[in-house]
Amino acid sequence: MQVCFVGAGPGDPELITVKGQRFLCEADVVIYAGSLVNPALLGLVKQGASIYNSAKMTLDEVISVIEQAVADHKQVVRLHTGDPSIYGAIKEQMDALDKRRITYHIVPGVSSFLATAAALQCEYTLPEVSQTVIITRMEGRTPVPEKEKLSSLAAHNATMCIFLSVHMLEDVLKELIDGGYSPETPVAVVQKASWPEQKIYRGSLANIAEILSNEAVNRTAMIVVGKCLGSDYALSRLYAPEFGHMYRDAT
Numbered sequence: 001m002q003v004c005f006v007g008a009g010p011g012d013p014e015l016i017t018v019k020g021q022r023f024l025c026e027a028d029v030v031i032y033a034g035s036l037v038n039p040a041l042l043g044l045v046k047q048g049a050s051i052y053n054s055a056k057m058t059l060d061e062v063i064s065v066i067e068q069a070v071a072d073h074k075q076v077v078r079l080h081t082g083d084p085s086i087y088g089a090i091k092e093q094m095d096a097l098d099k100r101r102i103t104y105h106i107v108p109g110v111s112s113f114l115a116t117a118a119a120l121q122c123e124y125t126l127p128e129v130s131q132t133v134i135i136t137r138m139e140g141r142t143p144v145p146e147k148e149k150l151s152s153l154a155a156h157n158a159t160m161c162i163f164l165s166v167h168m169l170e171d172v173l174k175e176l177i178d179g180g181y182s183p184e185t186p187v188a189v190v191q192k193a194s195w196p197e198q199k200i201y202r203g204s205l206a207n208i209a210e211i212l213s214n215e216a217v218n219r220t221a222m223i224v225v226g227k228c229l230g231s232d233y234a235l236s237r238l239y240a241p242e243f244g245h246m247y248r249d250a251t
C-alpha cells in the first residue's frame, strides 16, 4: 500500500503505534498536520524524504502531492494528530483519492481524549455514574447539527469530552448547565495532554471559568465533564467475587 493515513497520537512521540512508526520510518513523502503533530516525530523520517506541513496547504495541494508521489512509486504517510477518524478531515481526502483510483490504508492512533483520561487518572465509564462517553465540540465555524447541540447532549449527564472549544469556555459552560448538568458537576480542562508542558485544571461547572481566568490556556486543550471525575461510584461487577463469568466462577 503506497498511501497510509497514520494517527500520530496525542503528542508524546512514544504514543504513536508500532505500525504507525514503521510506516513513518519507511515513508518517502510525509504530509503532517503541523498545528498539532509533535515535530519530534519527524525525526524518525528517513534522510532524503520530503516533508510537507499540511497546515499551510489546501486540500487540492495535499492531494496533488500524494498523487505525484504515487506516480513516482513513492511511499506516502499522511500524519494526523491523535486518531484520524476524530475531527481529522480525512473523508474528503479519501474521497479525492478514490476518484483518482488511489488506494490507501489507515493506521489508528491514540486520540487526545484518551491521553486526557490518562492524564486525569480517571475512568470515563464508571458503574452507576456513566456508561457513555460523548465526544463532541461546541459549534464554531464548523456547524454542529441541531440535535447535537451541547445543551441537548447535556441532558444525558453522561461523561463528555469536548474538543476544539476551550476558547469558548463560557458558552460551553452555559450550554451544559442550561442543558441539565448541575453546576456542581466536576470539570477538568487538560492542556496538551501527554506533552511535557501538559497542564491540568480541575473545578466544577460553576467555578472552572474563574479558575482559568488568569491562565493563558492554549487551544490544544480538552474539556471533560461528568461525575466520573468525582469520587462516588459502584464497584465493577467484573471483579466482584460473587459475580461469575466466562473466565471465572463465582465464589
Ligand code: SAH
Residues within 6 Å of the ligand: 010, 011, 036, 080, 081, 082, 083, 084, 085, 086, 087, 088, 110, 111, 112, 113, 115, 116, 162, 163, 164, 165, 190, 191, 192, 193, 194, 195, 219, 220, 221, 222, 223
Ligand atoms: N484527531 C485528534 C483531534 C483533532 S481536533 C484526536 O484524535 O485527538 C483538535 C482538538 O483536539 C484540539 O482543539 C483539542 O481539543 C484536542 N487535542 C488534540 N491534542 C490534544 C492534547 N494533547 N491534549 C488535549 N487536547 C488535545
